[in-house]
Amino acid sequence: MTASVPPFSEIAVAAKAWPGPAWLTGARQAALDRFALAGLPTTRLEAWRTTPLPDFGTALGPGAPSAGGQGAAVVAPFRSHGAVTLVFVDGFHSAELSSPESEWPKGVRLSPLSRLLATAPEEALAWLTVDAAFSGALHDLNTAAFRDGATIVVEDGVQVPVELRVILAATHGDRPVAEHVRHHVQVGRGSSLRLTVAVLGAPDALGFINNRTTVAMAESSRLDLVRVHESPAGVPHFDALAATLGAKAEFTDTVLQTGPSWTRSEIEIALVGERASADLGGVFVARGNQMSDIHTLLSHQAPGVISRQNYRGLAADDARGVFHGQIRVEALARGADAVQNNRNMLLSKRAQVHSTPALEIQTDDVKCKHGSATGQIDQAQLFYLRSRGIDPKDATLMLTRAFAGEILSRVTAAETRELVEAQIAPSLEALGVAA
Amino acid sequence: MLRITDLHAKAGDKPILKGLSLSVNGGEVHAIMGPNGSGKSTLAHVLAGRPGYTVTGGEVLYKSSPLFDMAPEVRAREGVFLAYQYPVELPGVSNLYFLRSALNAIRRHRGESEMDAMDFLAIAKEKARFVELDETLVKRNVNEGFSGGEKKRNEIFQMAVLEPSLAILDETDSGLDIDALRIVAKGVNRLRSEDRAMIVVTHYQRLLEYIVPDFVHVLIDGKIALSGGKDLALELESKGYEWLEKEPVQARG
């Protein structure tokens, strides 16, 4: 793959006309040059060994703002009186579907990135340019072609009382479009925030979502993040989250990856402040020809930091699931405590799971362990349920629901919990179980 | 209710049951005793339809229908209940949800209407008191983190809710202290009725002091070596099983 492929040059040409400060145009051009050099990742790269990219067709070109349309229906279940929503349709902010600004909580500077770049671009300069944690072609593509996203800045000492929701909706247009979206979340000293990010779409939507979030957490801040990845079959979804945790910052993330599309989530957490802690969990439910991939990298860089990871996967039909979890403990991270757990359930003869729980440790003063187990549904449990009169199909659903349920139970806010339970239910019910 | 004729069965590749015959009528309690490895648990598992066991000969009629034609869940819906020696844990599956699903599967099978959550909760509470099962355990995940005694009581609690026609208790006394044993036995005794038969599988006579059987059968090497009344259990308690293993004795009683 080279830059001569039309959609990329299309990006290059289009980007010239996009408004923005010179430093951004420069950064876009540099990213595009790197992308042209590297091309799209292939399975020859170690990080992509088990995850072939889908055929994007012509779906790499950026779209244009559209009028609501299907967006309203897609977003509907996620709109709520209890939460403040920021909605993006086909990669562009939709004021119409978002909560009115009058409802935005105090102490939080909330802005669509497009607006920020038009009004106060210097505020984005810091994190748009130092954001070097990511590398790779799809990250460069995002930098080259993003148009919008959410910027959320919680000032120091603010406990945000409402949940914020950022919702991406892909709709069906006259041609497939790529949505390169960029979010930035900053949580001030001693502040706390609950945030849900959902990637959704109309069933007949076509395109590609390249969603990228950076999180910066100041000392003693707290962020509870819940992410729902359910993009439609025709919209492959690449997702990247990079968080930097200051001293005593507490970060939780729960990702539910149920979308029928090709989905890959990269989660990169840097614990840079003393005693920072990250508690991560997620579950993928993969069926049909789906490919569901979760890659994590937890980098322990300061004394006394703690990390927990609990990831699970269900793979049915011809689906393929990937978990690659890397724990890195640097020499400075004395007393680091890292635990990682991965469990996968295979529900058909043709489903596959690749699990790579990796440890890289550079000091002796650590507590570190990981476990990984893959197998079929527990036959003794299944029989127990049947011997009480429950038919095999219901018994299986009961057990897969319980398996995924342990991840859902991480979501403690009642309304959000109900939302994610409702969201995952159809995927679990649709899991084909074959002998 | 249950007629077993010349039953042969293997656990894995190993022949365990070698021509077992037994008849059980409604209202009767039959105790199956015998030394380790004689096939007591195999009999219980074969009747419940557990995978890993193969029936190689003989016939079992349950309510006049061939039992082995029924899938495990169909047997359960027809009223066969196995109280396990080692009940499995079901992390993430709540006891109430599980049991209501089971009860409703049975009710649907009988053409009865399903029970809603509120009505069911009332019944569950009543039955939990019945076996002195702590209400908090009723609400927890099935057997998850339960002690040995709590698991056994949970089995009897399920039996009380599902009201089977034929209950098979597989070594329900194993691992129980005397207080727990008494509670479990009390629960079982309250479930004895004219239209319900029970097969109590046990290694020791102890349980039979509390659940007094109508008949006692001694299983030796996959066959019933001796049958008798409740006194036979006492005889076995004093004499052990060895004398029966040496020479087959004709059935008495």
Next chain:
Amino acid sequence: MTEPLPPSPSESSRLLADLTSAEYAAGFVTDIASDAIPAGLSEDVVKLISAKKGEPEWLLDFRLRAFRNWQAMPVPEWARVHYPPIDFQSIVYYSAPKQKLDGPKSLAEVDPKLLETYEKLGVPLHERAALAGVAVDAVFDSVSVATTFKDKLHEVGVIFCSFSEAVREHPELVKKYLGTVVPYSDNFYAALNSAVFSDGSFCYIPKGVKCPMELSTYFRINAKNTGQFERTLIIADDDAAVSYLEGCTAPMRDENQLHAAVVELVAHENARIKYSTVQNWYPGDKDGKGGIYNFVTKRGACRGHNSKISWTQVETGSAITWKYPSCILQGDNSVGEFYSVALANNRQQADTGTKMIHIGKNTRSTIVSKGISAGHGQNTYRGLVKIGKNAEGARNYSQCDSLLLGPHCGAHTFPYIDVQDPTAQMEHEATTSKISDDQIFYFQSRGLSTEDAVSMIVNGFCKEVIKELPMEFAVEAQKLLGLSLEGSVG
């Protein structure tokens, strides 16, 4: 309430004060005239090696195909090991102690200096002095100098001899199996070995024979600037069983030397092969100068039903160890095992592990890997468990534990797990631990020295693996672990 943060490294390292480093006991040089060819590698060198050994045409063909393949291969860089590029033209690919043209006919003809060398290494070759019940093939630089107990083994039909002899005496067997488990195109160093291998051990256990004694090969690198490229081929026919041991040492030299061996095992129906290694190549000095690059391809094929291959390795030596003894579980119900202790002290680097490829039904594998890192050592476990589409009922259990001694070393675990069958069950667990001050103090308060404490803790850590070794080796391995760690913990 928060717990106090752990002490800074300076405090803990006070405990890890330097003691005098233990001398590498096998580091002497044998002064013996050798017949070596000039350094460098070309088709002519490959032909020359083949000619020196008087090989048949088909073997030369095999070598040349391997050589051409190797030339086109890139140098692999994926392992977590760092070393300057190897100049393959500066290596001597053949060096043999000077002796009678077609090798010694019996021990009496072997140069006494060689016998003395092995005596000094604790491997006496005179049968009456030899370890009871262990037959030894002694490989010195590029050639096998002696094989003991050959006649006794011959009585039961076991063939145990040098690779060169096998090519002469049993060409049909060599031809049938050579390169069938590790094809010459497998990887860079396997290709290089296939082109230039000079000698090694061959062993064939016929149908139904349980080999009456342990078979063993002792590898010794002596000459300077020489690479050692030996090849081992072990075949256990139906219902046969064999236990095979391998030991290795080299002199202390400032230059790095390359050891690139290939080991192929074939187990037919119901056959059992147990392969044990105690690897003590010169590890280099405290600052990482010198030492052996141990880049080895070891693989076993469980071809028959119910066959079993078990690898046990204790890796204390080498500057760099890079190897993955693996099992291809083709036969139904076949079993693969991998037990490993790898130690990386000073500047040593180890990237080792295994591959368990489950193909047949109900195949089972067990992996127990214990990594010990000390000084600036870097220890990596890298493994693959692959359960194929038709491997119904396959089971794997893996356990990878790391012990870190000191704040400057590293322990890394990269288990790759690919499962393609729903009835398979695989479980992987890994932990990392250190020796705590409390533990050391406990030993001290009972009157034991710090060194005793460390050695006891390390031996406890490795117990599961050591117990898999044959008795004579287990004692040796324990001693070696203690010696290799001396000076790393104070």
